Amino acid sequence: MKNDRQPAEPFRIKSIEPISLLNREEREKKLIEANYNIFKLDAADVYIDLLTDSGTGAMSAQQWSALMRGDESYAGASSFRKFEKTVQEIFRKRYVVPCHQGRSAEHMMFSTVVKKGSYIINNTHFDTTRANTIHAGGIPVDLPCPESDSSEPLPFKGNMDVVRLEQFVHKHGIEKIAMVMMTVTNNSIGGQPVSMSNIHEVYQICKRNSIPFFYDSARFAENCYFIKRDEPGYGDKSIREIAAEMFDACDGVLMSAKKDGLANIGGLIALSNEELYRRIADLMIIVEGFPTYGGLAGRDLEVLATGLEEVMNFDYLDFRVKQVAYLGRQIKQAGMPIVEPTGGHAVFVDAGLLLPHIPPDQFPGLALTVEFYREGGVRVVEMGSLMFGGIDPFTGEKSLARHELLRLALPRRVYTNSHYDYVAESAKRIVANKNSLAGYKIVRQPPLLRHFTCDLAPLKPEKVKEKQKQ
Numbered sequence: 062m063k064n065d066r067q068p069a070e071p072f073r074i075k076s077i078e079p080i081s082l083l084n085r086e087e088r089e090k091k092l093i094e095a096n097y098n099i100f101k102l103d104a105a106d107v108y109i110d111l112l113t114d115s116g117t118g119a120m121s122a123q124q125w126s127a128l129m130r131g132d133e134s135y136a137g138a139s140s141f142r143k144f145e146k147t148v149q150e151i152f153r154k155r156y157v158v159p160c161h162q163g164r165s166a167e168h169m170m171f172s173t174v175v176k177k178g179s180y181i182i183n184n185t186h187f188d189t190t191r192a193n194t195i196h197a198g199g200i201p202v203d204l205p206c207p208e209s210d211s212s213e214p215l216p217f218k219g220n221m222d223v224v225r226l227e228q229f230v231h232k233h234g235i236e237k238i239a240m241v242m243m244t245v246t247n248n249s250i251g252g253q254p255v256s257m258s259n260i261h262e263v264y265q266i267c268k269r270n271s272i273p274f275f276y277d278s279a280r281f282a283e284n285c286y287f288i289k290r291d292e293p294g295y296g297d298k299s300i301r302e303i304a305a306e307m308f309d310a311c312d313g314v315l316m317s318a319k320k321d322g323l324a325n326i327g328g329l330i331a332l333s334n335e336e337l338y339r340r341i342a343d344l345m346i347i348v349e350g351f352p353t354y355g356g357l358a359g360r361d362l363e364v365l366a367t368g369l370e371e372v373m374n375f376d377y378l379d380f381r382v383k384q385v386a387y388l389g390r391q392i393k394q395a396g397m398p399i400v401e402p403t404g405g406h407a408v409f410v411d412a413g414l415l416l417p418h419i420p421p422d423q424f425p426g427l428a429l430t431v432e433f434y435r436e437g438g439v440r441v442v443e444m445g446s447l448m449f450g451g452i453d454p455f456t457g458e459k460s461l462a463r464h465e466l467l468r469l470a471l472p473r474r475v476y477t478n479s480h481y482d483y484v485a486e487s488a489k490r491i492v493a494n495k496n497s498l499a500g501y502k503i504v505r506q507p508p509l510l511r512h513f514t515c516d517l518a519p520l521k522p523e524k525v526k527e528k529q530k531q
């Protein structure tokens with residue numbers, strides 16, 4: 062397990078999709094047309110798209126052939142039965158609800174269990190879980206472990222703070238806590254994994270207090286890989302065995318299957334409580350579709366059943382995690398400070414550290430995001446105060462993110478290392494020019510999830526103080 066050499070792809074390429082690079086002048090024009098919001102760029106105008114690892118992966122030959130087996134019957138399709146059986150085996154829960162993506166699973170679950178003013182506790186909410194909690198009248202609470210703030214390359218920085226969890230339960234009482242969730246891997250904290258011992262500790266606290274414990278399991282297989290690699294006692298276990306231990310320690314699972322489902326669309330809820338299942342299934346019929354297809358086509362369910370099995374292949378995961386580390390090393394060598402160790406799906410750059418002359422409320426992560434496109438036609442995403450800050454819906458005060466990060470997410474099985482070498486070369490040119498970068502202001506924004514649709518405008522470059530230049 063100690064071999065850090067980047068393995069060659071454990072697959073060969075059967076089908077290709079041409080990409081091309083607009084010239085600098087054209088890219089500048091596209092940025093202006095998009096009001097500096099990279100979500101508004103046309104994908105055809107992007108050379109290398111590291112916006113997200115969600116729904117952007119390449120399917121295998123097995124998945125493409127599974128498409129043809131899709132049973133499109135409205136009720137009780139054989140494709141649903143296959144999907145249901147696969148989910149039951151991996152996630153070890155009796156009741157399975159397919160959903161069209163992660164946030165629809167969140168919406169259905171939270172609008173069923175959250176009462177006005179009740180808490181959902183998470184190691185760190187992803188933006189859609191946070192928004193759906195608030196949308197259902199709940200209060201999202203993040204309890205990341207203290208190590209998550211450390212610049213040391215420690216393992217399992219994605220853990221939940223169990224001391225603060227105990228204190229929170231004691232202070233607020235169990236009636237006000239709708240559920241505790243563990244996001245594996247912890248996307249908002251650099252895609253960092255959660256250890257099995259932390260999972261067991263949190264589950265025990267929840268069990269003792271009769272609080273439901275669920276996973277946000279979008280990247281469960283990547284998390285299992287880290288447990289196998291870095292947690293004593295798990296080196297000889299298979300990914301499937303580790304997943305089984307993990308999912309035995311919970312009441313249910315929400316999943317965006319656009320990540321570790323190796324699919325372009327899909328999500329799921331798996332749970333053991335029959336009464337809760339019935340309430341969700343009833344709601345499902347009103348908003349998503351009949352519970353045996355859940356807003357998906359039969360062929361999507363086939364693809365998911367195949368993808369959920371493929372993602373647990375050790376060689377695939379070993380390649381995947383090491384490719385993320387490869388890009389991380391290149392970006393660091395280019396002079397950008399990154400979150401270390403690299404996690405399972407992305408490299409996170411600390412834009413706040415790289416651009417100290419741009420204050421958090423002028424979005425240094427966004428300045429760097431815009432620059433990646435301007436410099437190289439590379440699309441990445443800000444994960445700082447633009448995504449996580451804003452007006453706090455509970456206090457009415459202006460809030461900022463804990464860190465001004467920028468994420469380079471790696472689509473699964475899509476880009477080769479030469480693509481990533483190109484990204485690192487762009488990073489190097491940006492670093493050489495970093496003092497000339499300026500901040501941005503928001504000129505229009507919606508009340509929730511503002512980063513997707515807001516319009517931005519560049520501010521005039523400020524004079525960078527001498528001491529910050531060093």
Ligand code: F0G
Pocket residue numbers: 112113114115162163164165187189190244248277279317318319327328
């Ligand atoms: N939970 C986590 C941890 C996620 O990362 C995401 C999506 C969701 C839930 C919502 O799932 O997109 O299928 O509705 N993350 C994507 C990303 C969008 O870029 O990280 P969804």
